[in-house]
Amino acid sequence: MKCPSCHYNGTRVLDSRPVEEGRSIRRRRECEECHYRFTTFEKVEELPLIVVKKDGAREEFSKDKILRGLIKACEKRQVSLKQLEDTVHDIETELRSQGTSEVQSDVVGEMVMERLAAIDEVSYVRFASVYRQFKDINVFIDELKDLIKKERL
Template sequence: MKCPYCNNSDTKVIDSRPVEDGLAIRRRRECEKCKKRFTTFEKIENSLLVVVKNDGRRESFDRNKLINGLLKACEKTKITYEDVEKIAERIERALNNTMEKEIESKMIGALIMDELRNLDQVAYVRFASVYHKFTDVNTFVQEVNRLQEKDRVRPEERNEEK
């Protein structure tokens, strides 16, 4: 980072603090040469993230795509657009926090599942059915069974049906 006063390239960081909920960093720097101080603002660039799809193809991470996928899953549920944006933000932050430049699409799917599981069962199952179509059918069946188990009537009631 060059000094804006004397153009010297040796500057040292004297303070750095996360801003915008950890999505950006503000740094206070001092020029080694003229000793003047200045502030820099570093923001995470989304295009740094590359998503590796199941077939091995790579594409840059696209937040809108994530939001659209979420909206589709959350259609006609109690989940609002605002919720969806928040989920997308959390997922993006989690991805950035991994410090990996390449993210497997599987991992994004798993993060979405975690978010939806706690929020809305309909959206969760809907997303899971689309998501697992491209990964693993068995896992999806297990998940649905697990959900049904939770809703299932108590054992003594079931016995009466026999």
């Protein structure tokens, strides 16, 4: 690997350790020429996962987009960022384990809602109101009734 300081093409690895729960490897390197030390990360290159929208448009699966939506839904609630990041990771893992390169957006949305309901009901209702585009208060009330029924089971 080229040294980022002097561009010499020889470096040696001083230390390697797994990070991100074993999904990446952090390597500490040193240039053999100028002795500059730097860090690199090695990660498996995953095939893109494509989300097919309701209108047929396709876009690459975005963990950040889901995380932003979860953060917005959980504003001012007692939900940690780690819980939300773990939720997004679980969703991505489940989608990739299905062995397909494309997934419908409504499948992703329902996965998010299912997990959010288990974390925080208020955040779930906030997310559902945007995701399901509640048109009036009656739709909102119906969603609350469904949530209460599920809770009693």
